[in-house]
Amino acid sequence: MTRVMKELWAQLGSSIASLMFLWAMFHRYFPRHLQASIARLYDRLSSLFYPYIQIRFHEFSRDSFRRNEAYSAIESYLGSKSTKQAKRLKGNVQRNSKSVVLTMDDHEEVSDEFQGIKLVWSLIKLVPTTQSFSFYPATSEKRYYKLTFHMKYREIITGSYLKYVVEEGQAIAFKNRQRKLYTNNPSHNSYSSRTLWSHVVFEHPGSFETMAIDQKKKEEIMDDLTTFSKAKEYYARIGKAWKRGYLLYGPPGTGKSTMIAAIANFLKYDVYDLELTAVKSNTELRKLLIETSSKSIIVIEDIDCSLGLTGQRKKKNQKDGNKEETDPIKKKEEEEDGERQNSKVTLSGLLNFIDGIWSSSGGERLIIFTTNYVKKLDPALIRRGRMDKHIELSYCSFEAFKVLAKNYLNIESHPFFETIGSLLEEISMTPADVAENLMPKTIKGDSETCLESLIQALEAAKKDSINAKEELKLRAAKDSKGEESSAKETVGEKEPVAEEEVKEKSIGI
Numbered sequence: 001m002t003r004v005m006k007e008l009w010a011q012l013g014s015s016i017a018s019l020m021f022l023w024a025m026f027h028r029y030f031p032r033h034l035q036a037s038i039a040r041l042y043d044r045l046s047s048l049f050y051p052y053i054q055i056r057f058h059e060f061s062r063d064s065f066r067r068n069e070a071y072s073a074i075e076s077y078l079g080s081k082s083t084k085q086a087k088r089l090k091g092n093v094q095r096n097s098k099s100v101v102l103t104m105d106d107h108e109e110v111s112d113e114f115q116g117i118k119l120v121w122s123l124i125k126l127v128p129t130t131q132s133f134s135f136y137p138a139t140s141e142k143r144y145y146k147l148t149f150h151m152k153y154r155e156i157i158t159g160s161y162l163k164y165v166v167e168e169g170q171a172i173a174f175k176n177r178q179r180k181l182y183t184n185n186p187s188h189n190s191y192s193s194r195t196l197w198s199h200v201v202f203e204h205p206g207s208f209e210t211m212a213i214d215q216k217k218k219e220e221i222m223d224d225l226t227t228f229s230k231a232k233e234y235y236a237r238i239g240k241a242w243k244r245g246y247l248l249y250g251p252p253g254t255g256k257s258t259m260i261a262a263i264a265n266f267l268k269y270d271v272y273d274l275e276l277t278a279v280k281s282n283t284e285l286r287k288l289l290i291e292t293s294s295k296s297i298i299v300i301e302d303i304d305c306s307l308g309l310t311g312q313r314k315k316k317n318q319k320d321g322n323k324e325e326t327d328p329i330k331k332k333e334e335e336e337d338g339e340r341q342n343s344k345v346t347l348s349g350l351l352n353f354i355d356g357i358w359s360s361s362g363g364e365r366l367i368i369f370t371t372n373y374v375k376k377l378d379p380a381l382i383r384r385g386r387m388d389k390h391i392e393l394s395y396c397s398f399e400a401f402k403v404l405a406k407n408y409l410n411i412e413s414h415p416f417f418e419t420i421g422s423l424l425e426e427i428s429m430t431p432a433d434v435a436e437n438l439m440p441k442t443i444k445g446d447s448e449t450c451l452e453s454l455i456q457a458l459e460a461a462k463k464d465s466i467n468a469k470e471e472l473k474l475r476a477a478k479d480s481k482g483e484e485s486s487a488k489e490t491v492g493e494k495e496p497v498a499e500e501e502v503k504e505k506s507i508g509i
């Protein structure tokens with residue numbers, strides 16, 4: 001029995017060796033064009049009995065230097081499946097990607113399922129037969145993905161499945177990409193090309209989780225953003241450009257910039273920080289908008305200072321004989337006004353920018369304005385439909401303080417909380433000021449010391465506020481006395497009492 005087996009093995013071995021020899025001879029001496037014809041004939045014959053369809057997606061097409069986008073999308077789509085199924089994987093950090101991307105190695109296979117249909121993806125690496133000159137990158141390494149499925153599913157696969165794969169792949173690549181913060185400010189533009197955006201990597205850690213605002217408001221904003229980001233079909237149906245305007249307003253230090261970062265991180269959008277004073281004309285503004293990508297946030301901070309509305313008013317004052325030219329703060333304001341005067345962007349240009357046909361190029365854009373003085377803005381600029389959502393960011397409430405205490409000190413309760421709560425009800429302090437007091441001043445700084453420091457700051461602000469109010473009362477009494485006496489002599493103008501002055505004093509600005 002064992003002898004028979006041995007003979008059988010020997011025969012098998014010699015048959016294989018002969019076959020290999022013949023195969024090598026065939027390759028070496030048979031004319032190449034005949035080899036190709038035989039291969040084609042073989043393919044045709046086998047396809048008669050082979051019930052499967054194969055689709056290839058090459059990494060580079062013959063007439064293009066650019067990577068095939070379908071190939072890249074498939075690569076991203078298969079990423080997580082490859083991690084689970086393939087035994088050999090490749091890892092690399094791709095351009096614009098922030099993490100290691102794992103893909104299946106050459107000649108690996110992974111299976112997929114779509115509407116109950118089983119499919120197989122394999123990655124094939126082509127080995128070049130001749131060393132010829134080629135323009136294509138990585139001449140010796142050409143690859144393609146091969147999709148194999150039963151011919152009876154041809155319609156579903158070529159119709160819906162491939163569309164699904166490409167969309168999913170692009171969404172995964174989008175999520176993994178390195179996001180960017182763009183600016184049009186010439187001083188930040190290293191290429192001194194003024195009209196183009198320059199960018200840095202966007203790495204702001206701001207998130208809704210760490211934002212100290214009312215929980216209900218937070219959830220409402222997050223819901224609104226989610227609805228917007230998924231509303232492509234809705235906007236198409238109602239015939240509106242896929243964009244939404246947010247107006248963030250509130251005193252300095254209440255978290256407007258932090259909110260923008262939180263929104264960008266939540267939606268995973270790029271941010272275009274538009275410095276309106278650096279834009280010379282409406283045409284330039286349109287050009288800048290056209291250069292923005294979709295899935296982005298266009299931000300105009302301090303919109304009230306950007307259109308030169310306040311600047312013009314100040315200039316007029318000076319002409320009227322205001323002689324404080326040597327005041328350095330006034331001088332700086334004048335310089336800024338000068339910049340604003342250089343900008344020929346008009347209100348109508350800005351309105352056109354927001355809701356004109358220019359904003360419909362591309363789509364999925366959020367436009368955010370911030371301001372400290374909402375009342376200064378032209379109502380046309382902020383009417384619903386342009387600025388769809390108005391969000392007020394205000395002084396620190398007790399609920400907001402608790403979020404900050406959790407962020408900065410990692411505590412959720414403390415006996416000092418009660419005192420802080422009642423002081424916050426009396427005193428307006430911005431989250432920025434509260435946060436500053438909660439920051440440990442030394443490495444060993446403990447939470448108790450930080451809370452004490454906050455209480456001291458709140459008490460000091462309370463004292464200042466009382467003093468300021470008394471001072472106001474005195475001034476008002478003095479003025480009314482003066483008015484009474486001067487009314488007898490002549491008619492005099494009364495200086496308006498700045499209410500904001502009192503508030504500013506109370507928060508220690």
Ligand SMILES: Nc1ncnc2c1ncn2[C@@H]1O[C@H](COP(=O)(O)OP(=O)(O)OP(=O)(O)O)[C@@H](O)[C@H]1O
Nearest residue numbers: 210211212213252253254255256257258431432435
């Ligand atoms: N609501 C908030 N939640 C968490 N942190 C906040 C909040 N508000 C302010 N801060 C903290 O205060 C700092 C300043 O806040 P931010 O720059 O966002 O305020 P702002 O309203 O944009 O101010 P400005 O109007 O002066 O630009 C931030 O670094 C942030 O850490």
